[in-house]
Amino acid sequence: MxxxxxxxxxxxxxxxxxxxxxxxxxxxxxxxxxxxxxxxxxxxxxxxxxxxxxxxxxxxxxxxxxxxxxxxxxxxxxxxxxxxxxxxxxxxxxxxxxxxxxxxxxxxxxxLYDRIIVPENSPFHHVEDLKNANLGSVLGTTDSLTAHALVEKGIAAKVSDFNTFGDPFVALRNGQVDAVVVDQGTLQAQKERFTGLRTIGNPLFYEAKPAWKKxxxxxxxxxxxxxxxxxxxxxxxxxxxxxxxxxxxxxxxxxxxxxxxxxxxxxxxxxxxxxxxx
Structure with a gap:
């Protein structure tokens, strides 16, 4: 440089x-x-x-x-x-x-990488189970890009974006979304407020913006x-x-x-x- x-x-x-x-x-x-x-x-x-x-x-x-x-x-x-x-x-x-x-x-x-989070009693145990799922994430974040990419690949059905990092977990608890996609640090922080959570699948690594992929x-x-x-x-x-x-x-x-x-x-x-x- x-x-x-x-x-x-x-x-x-x-x-x-x-x-x-x-x-x-x-x-x-x-x-x-x-x-x-x-x-x-x-x-x-x-x-x-x-x-x-x-x-x-x-x-x-x-x-x-x-x-x-x-x-x-x-x-x-x-x-x-x-x-x-x-x-x-x-x-x-x-x-x-x-x-x-x-x-x-x-x-x-x-x-940092993303995880897919579901309630302990969720029927989803594998990523393949998410085909009809509504994923919750946070508007404007890399986590949201990951969630939308899952929909584009046909892995999930839709994404509901929220304004704060706690909101998707509230929606998950209330049954408004089926799973949440956020990074592992955010997951750990939210575990202090929301119990009975587990992850499914492997870590999801971030993808570059199209203009910066090369x-x-x-x-x-x-x-x-x-x-x-x-x-x-x-x-x-x-x-x-x-x-x-x-x-x-x-x-x-x-x-x-x-x-x-x-x-x-x-x-x-x-x-x-x-x-x-x-």
């Missing part, structure tokens, strides 16, 4: 500046979203993102870290103007974002991978983060964190392997 802007000497200052400041700041737009990030009354953060940031900060040799909570739409713009050093907010890696947002991603630390097919990561985002003018910081992420995968730290929040599956080990994501 060709870097444009200040001299290469200036690029090396990101990590130096963070180390001098003694704090690594991370933009996040998921406060309150289990299992990603939530906060106690005393201000203590919990969740996958909190544990990852704490471990990343330690491995980079930085005394402390700080989340800066923001809106989803400001995550990348805020990063680019220096309001925070990194984005750690379950942001999936895509070739479209790399190209248009002019940002760099770390090596993947987690892989570029995405050449990527060194699987679509659905999540990475830590940095400005593309910070190669030393990116390299240090990549090393930390690789070490955490190698020594089992990421596995431990994901198991702690019940989103680990053994296929994560090979799904998150790659060379470079940005």
């Amino acid at each position: 060709t870097l444009l802007g200040p001299s290469c000497a200036a690029y090396s200052e990101c990590l130096d500046d963070i180390q001098k400041a003694g704090v690594l700041t991370a933009g996040n737009a998921l406060l309150g979203a289990h299992p990603s990030l939530w906060q106690d009354k005393d201000g203590t953060y919990h969740g996958i993102d909190a544990d990852l940031l704490q471990e990343l900060t330690r491995r980079l040799g930085i005394p402390r870290s700080e989340f800066i909570i923001t809106e989803w739409t400001t995550l990348v713009p805020g990063l680019k103007v220096g309001r925070w050093d990194i984005v750690l907010s379950d942001l999936t890696i895509t070739e479209e974002r790399i190209a248009y947002a002019n940002i760099a991603y770390s090596h993947p630390y987690f892989m 570029a995405q097919s050449k990527a060194s990561y699987r679509l659905g991978s999540e990475g830590i985002v940095v400005r593309n003018t910070c190669p030393r910081l990116l390299s240090a983060i990549n090393q930390a992420v690789d070490d955490m995968k190698r020594d089992g730290t990421i596995r431990t964190i994901l198991k702690r929040y019940h989103v680990w599956e053994d296929l994560e080990d090979h799904l998150t392997q790659n060379d470079q994501a940005g």
Whole structure:
């Protein structure tokens, strides 16, 4: 990737500046979203993102870290103007974002994919049973694209899209839909509100938008991978983060964190392997 802007000497200052400041700041737009990030009354953060940031900060040799909570739409713009050093907010890696947002991603630390969820007492036990089923999902999400693709392939009959991640599960409980299609993190979060759920079939991996299928097919990561985002003018910081992420995968730290929040599956080990994501 060709870097444009200040001299290469200036690029090396990101990590130096963070180390001098003694704090690594991370933009996040998921406060309150289990299992990603939530906060106690005393201000203590919990969740996958909190544990990852704490471990990343330690491995980079930085005394402390700080989340800066923001809106989803400001995550990348805020990063680019220096309001925070990194984005750690379950942001999936895509070739479209790399190209248009002019940002760099770390090596993947987690892989999102969809699951088909039904009630425990559902008559559906296999994907083949869904031929006449109404699938619930969330409007405007990759999960919804997956659900609609199932209909296009003749696997299910229709999709009902809802506005929030909890709504499809309410509809499932009330018998308005036969199954729900969401990612495994959302499933885990909703299990705190809705009991008696099970999954059917294998994980469903995301498919690229038609205009990006060719570029995405050449990527060194699987679509659905999540990475830590940095400005593309910070190669030393990116390299240090990549090393930390690789070490955490190698020594089992990421596995431990994901198991702690019940989103680990053994296929994560090979799904998150790659060379470079940005």
